[in-house]
Amino acid sequence: MKQMRRARRGTFYTRQNGQLTATVWKDSCIMMLLSTAHQGWRDPAIHTLKRKCIEENTGRLRSTTIPAPPQAVSYTRCMGGVNRGDQLRSYHTCARKSQHWWRGILYFLLDVARVNAWLAYKHHHPTTDDSDSSISDGDAKETTKDANTMTHSKFVPDVAVGLIDGYAGGVPPRQVTRSRPVPAYNNQGHYSAKMPGRNARWCRWCREHNILTKAGLPKSSQRGCPVCGVNLCPGRCFLKYHRASDIENDSTTTTTD
Structure with a gap:
């Protein structure tokens, strides 16, 4: 040296x-x-x-x-090719923040592979248009271009469709409902479901037992018992309301006898 x-x-x-x-x-x-x-x-x-x-x-x-x-x-x-490559990667990058170091490397390699594919496509198809890669979306709308001209913005979704097409089929996942029917204690005919109407109504059990919200109003719920025709909070109010109905029915039967 x-x-x-x-x-x-x-x-x-x-x-x-x-x-x-x-x-x-x-x-x-x-x-x-x-x-x-x-x-x-x-x-x-x-x-x-x-x-x-x-x-x-x-x-x-x-x-x-x-x-x-x-x-x-x-x-x-x-x-300047490194800067140009970073510029092309930034347009349609798949990079996301992550606490795992290997994910950053994976996202970087995917972006590099996408940019290399675009450069190879331009090399073999000289009629491609690369002007939309360095202008904003507003300017791109004002520019008049042929609809059949391949650009960088069109190339990226075409690659995604080409990779996914034919391999996206499968059995759709079974949807599990968040709220399951609450079992009734008096008979099997009662169940918890969403009541008709767009707005929630006051819960019958909360209103009868003066259970109020912080605003001083009875609790409201869109769910209830379609058999009884009343709105009830799912869970405790539903069970307590039907338990009370069982007790009343038992006492009425005993008195009649």
């Missing part, structure tokens, strides 16, 4: 092992590059970069061409 700091701008050294190439290049600072897509040699005709350097005689900045390894040339031409 000390030798590279004293070297001229544009000097580079490479070491290659199979497909892996390590490069150290002297630009305004020392840049270290690792690549599996480039070789360790450069073509003097095309592997150059324009930089502004200070002239030794005048001390002014002047544009000049310096040698550069192919790794640096490709990086300079394609840099």
